[in-house]
Amino acid sequence: xxxxxxxxSLLISFVFxxxxxxxxxxxxxxxxxxxVALAKPLVYANFALLSVAFFCLSWAFxxxxxxxxxVAMNSNSDLPWYYRLSAVWGAHEGxxxxxxxxxxxxTAGVAFFSASLDDEDVARVLAVMGFIAIGFLAFVIFTSNxxxxxxxxxxxxxxxxxxxxxxxxxIIHPPMLYMGYVGFSVAFAFAxxxxxxxxxxxxxxxxxxxxxxxxxxxxxxxxxxxxWWAYYELGWGGxxxxxxxxxxxxxxxxxxTALIHSLAVTEKRGAFxxxxxxxxxxxxxxxxxxxxxxxxxxxxxxxxxxxxPTRGLFILIYLLxxxxxxxxxxxxxxxxxxxxxxxxxxxxxxxxxxxxxLLVAALIVVLLGTLLxxxxxxxxxxxxxxGAPFFDKVSSIWFIPFILVLSIGPFVRWKQxxxxxxxxxxxxxxxxxxIVALTCYLTLQINTFFSLLGVVxxxxxxxxxxxxLITSSKNNxxxxxxxxxxxxxxxxxxxxIGIAITKVASVDKSVRISPGQSVTVENYVxxxxxxxxxxxxxxxxxxxxxxxxxxxxxxxxKAEKRYYKMHSNVMTEAxxxxxxxxxxxxxxxxxxxxxxxxxxxxxxxxxxxxxxxGLLMVLGSIxxxxxxxxxxxxxxxxxxxxxxxxxxTMAAENAVSKVASDxxxxxxxxxx
Amino acid sequence: xxxxxxxxxxxxxxxxxxFLYKGLYSDPTNIENANLAKPFPQFQLADLMDENKLYTKQxxxxxxxxxxxxxxWCVTCRVELPFMTQLRQQGIKIVGVYYDNAxxxxxxxxxxxxxxxxxxxxxAQLGNPFQFNIYDxxxxxxxxxxxxxxxxxxxxxxxxxxxxxxxxxxxHRVWQNEFAPLFPSASGSQQSLEQx
Numbered sequence: 001x002x003x004x005x006x007x008x009s010l011l012i013s014f015v016f017x018x019x020x021x022x023x024x025x026x027x028x029x030x031x032x033x034x035x036v037a038l039a040k041p042l043v044y045a046n047f048a049l050l051s052v053a054f055f056c057l058s059w060a061f062x063x064x065x066x067x068x069x070x071v072a073m074n075s076n077s078d079l080p081w082y083y084r085l086s087a088v089w090g091a092h093e094g095x096x097x098x099x100x101x102x103x104x105x106x107t108a109g110v111a112f113f114s115a116s117l118d119d120e121d122v123a124r125v126l127a128v129m130g131f132i133a134i135g136f137l138a139f140v141i142f143t144s145n146x147x148x149x150x151x152x153x154x155x156x157x158x159x160x161x162x163x164x165x166x167x168x169x170x171i172i173h174p175p176m177l178y179m180g181y182v183g184f185s186v187a188f189a190f191a192x193x194x195x196x197x198x199x200x201x202x203x204x205x206x207x208x209x210x211x212x213x214x215x216x217x218x219x220x221x222x223x224x225x226x227x228w229w230a231y232y233e234l235g236w237g238g239x240x241x242x243x244x245x246x247x248x249x250x251x252x253x254x255x256x257t258a259l260i261h262s263l264a265v266t267e268k269r270g271a272f273x274x275x276x277x278x279x280x281x282x283x284x285x286x287x288x289x290x291x292x293x294x295x296x297x298x299x300x301x302x303x304x305x306x307x308x309p310t311r312g313l314f315i316l317i318y319l320l321x322x323x324x325x326x327x328x329x330x331x332x333x334x335x336x337x338x339x340x341x342x343x344x345x346x347x348x349x350x351x352x353x354x355x356x357x358l359l360v361a362a363l364i365v366v367l368l369g370t371l372l373x374x375x376x377x378x379x380x381x382x383x384x385x386x387g388a389p390f391f392d393k394v395s396s397i398w399f400i401p402f403i404l405v406l407s408i409g410p411f412v413r414w415k416q417x418x419x420x421x422x423x424x425x426x427x428x429x430x431x432x433x434x435i436v437a438l439t440c441y442l443t444l445q446i447n448t449f450f451s452l453l454g455v456v457x458x459x460x461x462x463x464x465x466x467x468x469l470i471t472s473s474k475n476n477x478x479x480x481x482x483x484x485x486x487x488x489x490x491x492x493x494x495x496x497i498g499i500a501i502t503k504v505a506s507v508d509k510s511v512r513i514s515p516g517q518s519v520t521v522e523n524y525v526x527x528x529x530x531x532x533x534x535x536x537x538x539x540x541x542x543x544x545x546x547x548x549x550x551x552x553x554x555x556x557x558k559a560e561k562r563y564y565k566m567h568s569n570v571m572t573e574a575x576x577x578x579x580x581x582x583x584x585x586x587x588x589x590x591x592x593x594x595x596x597x598x599x600x601x602x603x604x605x606x607x608x609x610x611x612x613x614g615l616l617m618v619l620g621s622i623x624x625x626x627x628x629x630x631x632x633x634x635x636x637x638x639x640x641x642x643x644x645x646x647x648x649t650m651a652a653e654n655a656v657s658k659v660a661s662d663x664x665x666x667x668x669x670x671x672x
Numbered sequence: 673x674x675x676x677x678x679x680x681x682x683x684x685x686x687x688x689x690x691f692l693y694k695g696l697y698s699d700p701t702n703i704e705n706a707n708l709a710k711p712f713p714q715f716q717l718a719d720l721m722d723e724n725k726l727y728t729k730q731x732x733x734x735x736x737x738x739x740x741x742x743x744x745w746c747v748t749c750r751v752e753l754p755f756m757t758q759l760r761q762q763g764i765k766i767v768g769v770y771y772d773n774a775x776x777x778x779x780x781x782x783x784x785x786x787x788x789x790x791x792x793x794x795x796a797q798l799g800n801p802f803q804f805n806i807y808d809x810x811x812x813x814x815x816x817x818x819x820x821x822x823x824x825x826x827x828x829x830x831x832x833x834x835x836x837x838x839x840x841x842x843x844h845r846v847w848q849n850e851f852a853p854l855f856p857s858a859s860g861s862q863q864s865l866e867q868x
Contacts, residue, residue: 278681285685292692312696320689327682335675371688374695570747590745593789 003068006056007147010097013049013104014137016042020130024123028197036123040111043126046133047108050101057097057146058088067154070094070146076160078538086171087161093146095174099291100136102175102182103129110186110211117207124193125186132185135318143311160538163564163571169229177222177249181287183215184252187259188284191277192326195333200277205267208280210625212263216256217621223249224614231607232574239502239610242391247370248290251363255283258359261352269414271341271349274334275356281330285323286363292319293370344416351409358402365394396450399496403457406489407464425471429463444505444605454500462493480627488620495613501606508602514595522603523550524584531597539564539571544588544597546575559588559599583607712739712832713816720770720805721788727806729832732767736855739826740802740842741769741814744790746822750798752841757799759847768805771814771822784809827851 020042027035057070061084066072074094075087089095107129114122140146164170190208194200226249231239240246259279266276292315343349369391407429411422436459440446446455465486472478509521518527527547534541541562548557557575564571577584582605589598712729719725732739740756742749760766772787784807791805808814817826827836835854838846 274678281681313693316689316692316696319692323685324682324689327685331678331682334678371691375691593786593793 002056002059003065003147003149006053006060007145009049009053009056010137010141010145010147013046013053014134014141016046016049017130017133017137020046021127021134023127024130025127025196028120028123028127031120036119039123039126042130043104043107043111046130047104050097050104054088054097054101057094058085061085061088064158066156066158067149067151068146069148069150072150072155072158074158074161076158076538079161079166080537082171083161083166086165089174090161090165093140093144095178096136096140096144097146098175099178099182100133100140102178103133103136103185106182106186107133110189114207117203121193121197121199124197125189128189128192129185132189132322135322139311139314139318143314160564163539163562163569164233166538166564167229167233169225169233173222173225173229176218176225180215180217180219180222180256181249181252181284181290183211183218184256184280184284184287186211186215187280188326191280192329195277195329198333198336200273202267202270205263205276206630209260209263209267210630212256212260212280212283213621213624216253216260217618217625219249219253219256220614220621221618223253224611224618227614228611232576234572239607242369242388244370245290245294247366248293251366251370252283252286252290254359254363254366255279255286258356258363259283261355261359265349265352269341269343269349271343272353272356277334278330279356281323281326285319285326286367288315288319288322292316343414346412346419347416348409348412348414351405351412354405355402355409358398358405362395362398365398366391396454399454400457403461403492403496406492407457407461410465410468410485410489425467426464428467429460432463433457433460440501444501446501446504448504451500451504454496458493458496458500461496462490465489465493479629481624481629484620484623484625484627486620487623488617491613491616491618491620493613494609494616498606498609498611498613502604502610506602506604506607508600510589510598510600512592512596513599514597519599519601521601524601524603525549526586526601528597528599529556531595534560536562542588542591544575544586544599546586548577548584555584557584557586559586561588578608580608580612581605708834708837710834712826712828712834713813715806715813715816717806717808717813720768720784720791720807723784723807727804732828733830733832735765735830737765737767737828738851739767739769739828741771741808741817741819741824741826742822743771744787744794748841749823750794752823752843753795753798753801755843755847756801760801760803765803766801768802769813769817770805770807771811771819772807772809827854 020039023035024039024042026032027038057068059065060068060071061075062081064071064075064077064084066075070091070093074091075084079087087094089098107126110129111122111126114125187208190204190211194204223246226246227239230241259276259282262272262276262279265272292312341349408422408426411425433456437452437456440455441452446452469478469483469486472482507522509519511519513519513528515528515530518525520526525548527549529545529547532543532545534543539562541560544559544561546557546559548555555577557577559575560573562571562573563569572587575586575588582603585602585604587600587602589600591597712732714729716726716728719727738756738759740752756766770787770791795802806813817824823841825836825838825842826834829835836851838850842851
């Protein structure tokens with residue numbers, strides 16, 4: 001019964017979404033108050049209906065209702081309850097349902113926290129988000145219905161969840177990522193509504209900023225989690241593979257990064273308006289493009305979901321409607337947007353502009369690298385593959401100008417400045433940079449040019465960020481946005497240091513080893529003590545135990561190899577001893593003849609810094625959202641427009657940051 | 673509309689969409705192979721089981737031959753061994769190119785005797801489809817063939833021209849669709865296989 005209720009809720013919600021896209025938009029254009037007033041009730045109803053649908057599917061999973069095809073295909077009664085629940089988004093149909101549910105959540109958020117905005121403006125924004133929802137709801141209902149039954153013959157037990165996904169990292173990775181992807185729909189809807197309404201003022205930018213920042217924070221958290229998961233679960237010790245699906249999540253992230261910077265300029269200086277609108281459209285468009293690439297099976301990837309041309313065609317038509325529509329609107333209306341602000345060649349505006357140019361260049365490289373194999377093949381030039389070596393090479397050159405601009409930026413004044421004024425400040429970072437680089441060179445044997453340069457520049461950046469914080473907080477307390485920005489930049493420095501050092505200084509050794517024997521990697525002696533058999537809830541496993549020591553530091557590690565009977569799949573669980581300065585990483589390979597095993601032992605210095613960087617960026621975005629300046633400005637607007645909604649707005653900001661800070665707590669637990 | 677620059681994003685997007693549309697209907701796993709319709713590369717390599725026995729391209733000529741690049745380390749190869757053993761029983765000549773994955777790993781001195789032991793054990797267990805195995809120790813032949821992984825299979829005709837190439841395992845369906853029709857006596861091998 002419940003699956004039918006869920007299905008029915010989906011259908012009603014589809015009808016509501018159509019109404020939401022049509023009536024409030026007409027109402028806003030033709031000044032029909034009744035139509036405008038429809039927007040918020042429709043949004044809340046949609047959120048309630050989709051919550052019911054999502055609950056019904058979760059219920060079916062929790063109670064092992066294998067008469068539902070999707071449950072039978074992706075769950076199993078042996079599965080622990082938390083994996084049964086996370087299995088809801090473990091495959092195509094359910095993850096789409098999660099997608100639309102999250103969209104309805106963001107839409108409801110916008111409806112709830114926008115009391116101080118013009119009703120007509122809000123109606124336009126909500127209508128655009130309703131339009132976005134139509135396509136995805138239709139996609140779920142007509143091509144990927146998760147509530148389909150297997151009647152009359154239903155299986156006794158399910159096929160089990162893909163073992164790769166049976167992991168804590170994967171329980172929260174997709175929801176985070178989707179919160180980010182879908183969160184960009186808010187900025188998108190604001191931009192499109194502004195183009196339709198012809199209002200593109202500072203208010204628009206100010207309103208978009210916290211929403212964009214929270215979406216960006218979620219996306220950063222999602223990508224970081226994904227990378228961390230790949231590191232310990234796939235058993236290769238890698239953390240980023242430039243896989244097409246990773247690129248699909250990376251592209252909206254780059255666009256989002258550019259967007260949060262250009263929004264700052266638009267809000268504070270009234271410049272870059274048309275450019276900001278384009279970025280807001282791009283960030284969400286790239287999220288959609290990512291969805292298309294992942295779901296259509298158009299690219300070969302370890303992540304590939306269902307490959308089904310009809311599904312792909314459906315998303316493509318949807319892309320044409322949403323992205324094509326928005327970009328046409330942009331071409332038609334954006335020349336009405338005039339940035340009147342003037343600035344000189346050496347000013348913060350120009351530096352932020354260079355930041356944007358560099359980010360967009362990176363975006364285009366990743367986009368081309370991801371799509372070029374496809375284009376190349378389709379125009380008959382044969383197959384090529386573009387992989388990690390290409391991206392590594394490009395990004396190792398790209399980061400040099402990026403860090404330089406990033407370090408200088410915060411010191412430079414808006415509108416106009418002189419280089420001589422900041423020259424001496426920039427020198428502050430040089431001493432620590434040289435000391436750190438020398439230390440790295442001497443102790444970690446980092447001797448390649450780009451890695452050393454990476455360490456030097458990142459240290460310089462970090463030193464300047466800290467110096468800037470100290471000098472500017474001397475006179476008066478800094479706003480939270482300033483702290484947030486500095487944290488984000490420190491995060492980027494940590495990321496670069498992590499990558500630069502790990503890439504060069506990691507040592508791994510693959511050996512054939514039997515219990516009782518030992519192997520030495522970089523002063524660490526790995527003693528293989530024993531292998532045990534182990535029976536998990538839905539898998540059987542070998543546990544290989546190691547005692548690891550480098551004289552002063554002794555600990556034991558357990559590497560695991562699991563066999564999942566339902567999927568006849570073998571999974572590796574690496575044994576990791578984590579530390580801020582180095583990770584010790586063991587992965588268990590094949591069992592060789594007799595008692596011997598193939599084992600790979602790794603020493604990976606500074607690898608944690610990569611995720612530490614991500615974590616700092618997420619924290620930075622939370623601090624920015626928490627800043628009371630958004631509330632203050634809003635309160636000021638409220639007085640002006642005399643709308644009694646101050647408490648709502650406060651609650652809004654608090655709630656957003658509450659969600660975000662929960663994320664961080666979640667993350668912190670993971671990292672320890 | 674005075675400002676034509678504003679049209680750039682929509683035009684770029686439409687161009688990309690055309691390729692996305694075309695890409696939907698082509699199989700991504702079927703990567704085109706530059707080797708198709710070209711002669712099989714020349715080589716001189718030892719037998720996997722006996723380093724004194726050398727093979728060259730001449731040993732592959734004279735009849736349609738299926739060349740299978742494989743290794744005991746490769747899980748998918750395990751899967752296709754039983755089916756290929758059936759093929760051998762149909763009278764199809766199959767030659768293995770053994771690709772040693774461990775060559776670069778630091779297993780100390782690479783000992784071919786261990787490999788031989790693994791191979792013998794695995795073939796005894798799952799069936800031996802191979803007339804003989806060429807040991808591609810330095811991976812030169814695999815490089816010339818443009819091999820990207822294992823298993824990969826090449827079908828060459830009696831004159832040594834590559835007429836089919838498959839990345840991934842060969843099963844009954846793949847054989848019927850991609851390989852069997854290429855044989856001069858296609859119907860014969862097909863029927864006997866379906867009886868199995």
